[in-house]
Amino acid sequence: MxxxxxxxxxxxxxxxxxxxxxxxxxRILDPSCDVVDAVGDGREVLxxxxxxxxxxxxxDIAMPEVNxxxxxxxxxxxxxxxxxxxxxxxDDAAFQQAANAAGAAAFVVKSVAADELERAIDHAFxxxxxxRAFTRPPR
Amino acid sequence: xxxxxxxAAPAPxxxxxxxxxxxxxxxxxxxxxxxxxxxxxxxELTDGLGDRLEYSTxxxxxxxxxxxVYQSAVRAxxxxxxVESPPDVVIATSSTIVxxxxxxxxxxxxxxxxxxxxxxxxxxxAAGVISDIDFRGTLTxxxxxxxxxxxxxLVGGSAPGEQTYLDLLRRQxxxxxxxxxxxxxxxxxxxxxxxxxxxxxxxxxxxxxxxxGDNSGRTYSAVEAAESISAASSAPVYGWHEGFLGHGIxxxxxxxxxxxxxxxxxxxxxxxxxxxxxxxxxxKIDSGVFxxxxxxxxxxxxxxxxxxxxxxxxxxxxxxxxxxxxYVLGGLLVIAAQLMLITGLLVQRAMRRRAExxxxxxxxxxxxxxxxxxxxxxVVDRDGRYLDYHVRDRRLLLVQPEEFMGRTxxxxxxxxxxxxxxxxxxxxxxxxxPVVIExxxxxxxxxxxxxxxxxxxxxxxxxxVREVTESRRAMDLNRTLxxxxxxxxxxxxxxxxxxxxxHMAQRLSLLAVDLGTLAREDGSPAGxxxxxxxxxxxxxxxxxxxxxxxxxxxxxTLEQLGLEMAIDAFCRELAQTRRVAIDVESHGxxxxxxxxxxxxLYRVAQEALQNVVRHSGASQVTVRLAGEDxxxxxxxxxxxxxxxxxxxxxxAALGLTSMRExxxxxxxxxxxxxxxxxxTRVEARVPVREARSV
Numbered sequence: 001m002x003x004x005x006x007x008x009x010x011x012x013x014x015x016x017x018x019x020x021x022x023x024x025x026x027r028i029l030d031p032s033c034d035v036v037d038a039v040g041d042g043r044e045v046l047x048x049x050x051x052x053x054x055x056x057x058x059x060d061i062a063m064p065e066v067n068x069x070x071x072x073x074x075x076x077x078x079x080x081x082x083x084x085x086x087x088x089x090x091d092d093a094a095f096q097q098a099a100n101a102a103g104a105a106a107f108v109v110k111s112v113a114a115d116e117l118e119r120a121i122d123h124a125f126x127x128x129x130x131x132r133a134f135t136r137p138p139r
Numbered sequence: 140x141x142x143x144x145x146x147a148a149p150a151p152x153x154x155x156x157x158x159x160x161x162x163x164x165x166x167x168x169x170x171x172x173x174x175x176x177x178x179x180x181x182x183e184l185t186d187g188l189g190d191r192l193e194y195s196t197x198x199x200x201x202x203x204x205x206x207x208v209y210q211s212a213v214r215a216x217x218x219x220x221x222v223e224s225p226p227d228v229v230i231a232t233s234s235t236i237v238x239x240x241x242x243x244x245x246x247x248x249x250x251x252x253x254x255x256x257x258x259x260x261x262x263x264x265a266a267g268v269i270s271d272i273d274f275r276g277t278l279t280x281x282x283x284x285x286x287x288x289x290x291x292x293l294v295g296g297s298a299p300g301e302q303t304y305l306d307l308l309r310r311q312x313x314x315x316x317x318x319x320x321x322x323x324x325x326x327x328x329x330x331x332x333x334x335x336x337x338x339x340x341x342x343x344x345x346x347x348x349x350x351x352g353d354n355s356g357r358t359y360s361a362v363e364a365a366e367s368i369s370a371a372s373s374a375p376v377y378g379w380h381e382g383f384l385g386h387g388i389x390x391x392x393x394x395x396x397x398x399x400x401x402x403x404x405x406x407x408x409x410x411x412x413x414x415x416x417x418x419x420x421x422x423k424i425d426s427g428v429f430x431x432x433x434x435x436x437x438x439x440x441x442x443x444x445x446x447x448x449x450x451x452x453x454x455x456x457x458x459x460x461x462x463x464x465x466y467v468l469g470g471l472l473v474i475a476a477q478l479m480l481i482t483g484l485l486v487q488r489a490m491r492r493r494a495e496x497x498x499x500x501x502x503x504x505x506x507x508x509x510x511x512x513x514x515x516x517x518v519v520d521r522d523g524r525y526l527d528y529h530v531r532d533r534r535l536l537l538v539q540p541e542e543f544m545g546r547t548x549x550x551x552x553x554x555x556x557x558x559x560x561x562x563x564x565x566x567x568x569x570x571x572x573p574v575v576i577e578x579x580x581x582x583x584x585x586x587x588x589x590x591x592x593x594x595x596x597x598x599x600x601x602x603x604v605r606e607v608t609e610s611r612r613a614m615d616l617n618r619t620l621x622x623x624x625x626x627x628x629x630x631x632x633x634x635x636x637x638x639x640x641x642h643m644a645q646r647l648s649l650l651a652v653d654l655g656t657l658a659r660e661d662g663s664p665a666g667x668x669x670x671x672x673x674x675x676x677x678x679x680x681x682x683x684x685x686x687x688x689x690x691x692x693x694x695x696t697l698e699q700l701g702l703e704m705a706i707d708a709f710c711r712e713l714a715q716t717r718r719v720a721i722d723v724e725s726h727g728x729x730x731x732x733x734x735x736x737x738x739x740l741y742r743v744a745q746e747a748l749q750n751v752v753r754h755s756g757a758s759q760v761t762v763r764l765a766g767e768d769x770x771x772x773x774x775x776x777x778x779x780x781x782x783x784x785x786x787x788x789x790x791a792a793l794g795l796t797s798m799r800e801x802x803x804x805x806x807x808x809x810x811x812x813x814x815x816x817x818x819t820r821v822e823a824r825v826p827v828r829e830a831r832s833v
Contacts, residue, residue, distance in 0.1 A: 018645045024652045062640075062699050069699070089644055089686050090695060094708030098700050111651035111679035113672075114659060 010125040013054035014038040015045045015071070016087070017063045021110070025058065028114040033121060042066030049075055049082070056083040056124045058117075060110070061095060069102045076103035083124030085117075091135050100131045107133040158411045159193045160184055161226035165235045165300075166198060172362060172382035172396070173198075176232065180400040187408030195226070199239065214245060221246065228252055228407050231267075232400055234259040235300055241265065250416055252407040254399040257423075266410060266419035268402045273427040274308035274379055276392025278315060280429060280450075281344045281377045284389070284441045290343045291319045292336065294368060294376075296359070297326040298352030304379075305348060319344075326354040329364055333371035343374035347388055362386050375439040381430065385454060389439060390431030392447075398426035440532045515604040518595065521568070523548035523561055526599060535606075537582070563592045564600050577607070587611040621800045629693075629738060636693035639685050647682030651675045694741060702737040703728050703764060706744050710762055717752040720759050727766030733828040739805040740764070740773045740825060746794050747775040747821045755779025755819060766827060770807075773823045781813040798823070 012033040014022050022038040029035055036052040039045055042059070043066045049057060057075060061068035072084045084106075086099035091109045099107040105124035108117055116134040123132050162180055164173055177196065184192050199213055225246055231237045231253040240251055241261040253267035261267065282288060295305050305325065312321075324335050329350065336345055347368060349361040362382055369376040369387025378388040381395045402424050409419060429450040436443060436452065443452060515535055518527040524547045530536055538551055549557045556578055563574040573593040580586055586608045595601050654675035658668045689695065696705035703725045710721040744762060751757050757779030765772050795811055798821070802809040807825030 018641075018649070021645070021649050021652065024649060024656065028652070028656050062695070067699055088699075089640065089648060089682070090690065091683055091686075092690075092696070092708065093711065094696050094700055094704055098704055109679075109683075110645075111648040111682045113655040113675065114652065 009034050010055040010121060011036050011052065012121060013045065013048055013052060013057045015040070015042065015048075015057065015063065015068070016060040017041055018060070025117070028117060029121070032118060042068060042071035045071045046074060046078075049079065053079075054082065056085060056121050058085045058087060058108075058121065059104075061086055061088040061099070069098055072099070072102040072104050081127070083121075083127065085120045085124050096133045096135075099133075105129075105131060107131070107135075109135045156191065157193045158188050158191045158228070159195070159224065159226045160188075160228050160230060160407060160411075161221065162194070162196045162230040162232055163236045163240065164196060164198045165233050166200070172380065175382070176396045176400050179397040180230070180232070180404050183401045183404035184408065187405065188411065199236070210239065214243065217245060225249055228410055230400075230403055230407055231255070231261070232403070233396075237261050237267075250410050252403055252410055254396075254403040255421075260421070264416060266406055266416045267421060268399065268406065269421050269423045270394075270399045270402070270426045271423075272304075272307065272379055272394045273311075273392045273425075274304070275311040275315075276427055276429070277377050277379050278308075278312055278344075278346060278391075280391055280447050281346070281375070281389075282315070282319070283447065284445045285342060285344060285375065287342050288344045289319055290322060290340055292322045292324055292339060292343060292345045292374070293348060294332060294336070294345060294350065295323070295325040295348035296350035296352050296361075296364075297354050298358065301325075301349065301351060308346070308348065328353045328355065328357060329359055329367060332364075332368055336368060336372040336374070336376075339372070339374045345372050345374050345376040347376050347378040347383060349378075349380060349383075369435075375435065375441065381428075384430055384432055387435070388432065389435040389441065390429070390446075390450075392427045393430045395426040395428060399424070402426075440534075517602045517604070519548060519564070519600050519602060520598055521564065521600075523557070523564060525551070537580075560590070560592070560602070563590075567592050567594055567600065568597070570594065573603075618800065618803070621797075622804045625797065625801055625804060632692040636689040636695070639689035639692070640695065644682045644685040644689065647678050647685065651679035651682060654678055697737055697741050698734070701728075701730065702732055702740060705737075705741055706762060706764060709741075709745060710748065713748055713752060719752055719757065721748070722759075722761045723764075724761070725764035728764055728771065729766060729827055729829055731830040732771075733830050736771070736805050736825055736828050739801045739807075740771060740823060742801055743773060743798050743809070743821070743823045744775060746798050750794070751775070751777045751779060751819070755781070757818070769827050771825050771827050773825075774820065775822075776818065776820045778818045781815050781817045781819050783813075783815060 010033050012029060012035050014025055014029075014035060014037070016022055016025075016038075017040050019040065026035050026038060033056075036054050037048045039048050041063045045057060045059065046066075048054075057072075059068040059071055063071075066074075068086055068088075072086060075082050075084060084102075084104040085108055086095075086102065086104040086106070087108045087110050088095045088099075089110045096107045105128065106120040108120045112134055120132070120134045162177070164177065166173055181194055184194060197217060226249055229240060229246055229249050229251050231240045231251060234255040237251075237253045237255045237259050239245075240253075244251075244262055244264075247264075249264075251261050251265040251267075253261050253265060255261065255267060255269055256271050257269055278291065281291075293305060293308065295301055302325075305323065309321070324332055327335065332350065339345070345368070347365055350359050350364040350368070351361050352358045361380070363386075365376070365378065365383045365386040365388055367387075375389045376387060377391040378384070379391055379394055381393040381397065384390060384393060402422075406419055406422075410416065429447045431443075431446055431450055431452050433452050433455040435441075436446075437456075443450075446452070515531075516529040517525055519525055525543045525545065528540060528544070533539075543551045548560050551557075552560065559576050559578065563576055567574045571593075573591040575589060575591050577587065577589050580588065586606060589605050589607045591603045591605075593601050593603075652675075654671050657663070658671035658675055660668075663671075686695070694705055694709070696708045700708070706725075707723050710723045713719070714721045748760065748762070751760050755777050757777035760775065760777045763772070763774040763776075765774075795809075799809045802823045802825060805825045807823060810822045810824075811819070812822075813819040
């Protein structure tokens, strides 16, 4: 993991209803993060956050039952210090705004390169209140 | 040859010698049927002979003719009467007289000129016309007018000679016995006949042959009997004699005794002018004509179009249409346009046919237009009192004219409806535009009606009633189908969008991520890592493209971000790409809106905004979404060039119909206000339904 030296590796909770993606993310993040759990919907995220007390939660917006935006709001309400990275398949300004409004620290487009995801987690872990979007550069 | 022709030519008529013609009739002098016949005969003879005519008539009482004593007495009387000055020609005006005058020749030396029927021949010194009654023609015309008729009631008298008519009819119509059952009503007194015809099976035909005498020896006028029998009958009465027309019969192939005697008179003139009897002989003529009484056709709801070609319709009344032509036309124009829309080509064809007929006869045109519109029409005064009415088919009347004419709407109609009618009369007074009321009546089933009320003058009002059950049903069906189409289309789009997103785009995202991971793995040759990074980027782009297609089919923003943000996102994108300023305001929108309500308003916004950017030329648009008192109101207002909101073509072009249907499906209403040059305002009001909680 690049950037300034941190006292410890971030504890990361992953949530996406597309299981194969969770496997890939885990593979990407394993060298730099402690992936504490990977769950399939927004409702499970809240329970897993209680159990694992993660530093950063990576949340897909489009999830069944409770979607990522709702889960983000609830996480921030219960654990204000938690960093949330919201992920969407849509590279759309409306999603970025929605993520910002829900209290996320970062927005990432799903197909983004691995180091962008790492940077987003770093940003969320840094505890900053500034919102950042990590998207593919326009063609 | 020339000599022969000369000798065969008649001697030139002597213009000074008087010609004595004796016409013998079979009935009383004053019998109504004979008055016209007598007059026609005399006129035709006068035309041929001028001042030379010396005309006398004898009337023999037919009802007593078979009595041999009476016959020889009459014969003796006539011979004695004319012994001093015998006639130059005797005219036998009917077959009965032919028999009487030929069997024992009345005046053996005097030529007999006759009108007879087939099978009744005169002696050698005779010439004339054979004219048969077409009993069958009347019956086939009746069956054309009433194709479902199964019973034919033959009404006849039992005076001497009357049985002959019945026999001839039965003989001519033998082949129709497989199609209909004949019932004979003969020999009865007039009151008994009336009683019989009062309760006939539905769809019966009454064939009136004439009633001169009954079994008990009473005699009647055949014309007066026609009137009272027709009045009593529960089925249309047809006849064969021209004299019956105008006296209650519908009509038929009417035999013209007038025509018979006219032809006979012409023969008589030729005989008197010297032509030889043998040369003239017996000539067959046809005195039948299809003739009908317009009042009876109307009484029995028989369409003129069902009558045989070339039929003559007489006794036309000045129609309701004649009286209220201008007012009716105004109402009819609107209705005709609606009808055409609804029934399309079929009606057009029928109307064209009617229009062609109308050119032939102005009166026919009026009634044809009236018939074309399945209406009831009433004229009422300010108090709602019924002054006049028109009905195409009496069965359309729920209350019979005897019960409503002269009474008021309030006395006849259910109170609530009567109130609506009276209000409308109040409103329409002094206006030219009609007031339209739609109402439902629970009859055999729920039926829908529409009435247009318009003023005739300050004191009278015309109410045009039309049953709209069928068109209402068609409209409902249309709406249901349109609704189903919209719903199933949205369902399908959503399904495909999901498929694209969940299965294709997700996997492409994963592919991009995995390729990206490979690209940065240490130890791989640099060239390979660059290529893997490029592949990752391609896969990502492809995923993005698929997401956009999916989004276009069904907005992911709506599902994931909610209505407010989805509309906002759409407006932002549109404003950017089409360079138009769009203000979006929203308040009071529930967080969890039912998906169909959200989709409905999103699509309305989409459609309306696309209209704005495509057609209006507007520079400023305001979109408002406000939730108040359980209703969500979406307003899209622009400062563009507007359009004629009343023009149906604009509606179709602007997708207003589909917007309206969507809103209606969600239980709401859509209002579009626009005028040329004045901008457009679209407002959708939909009741709020929240999403079912998970």
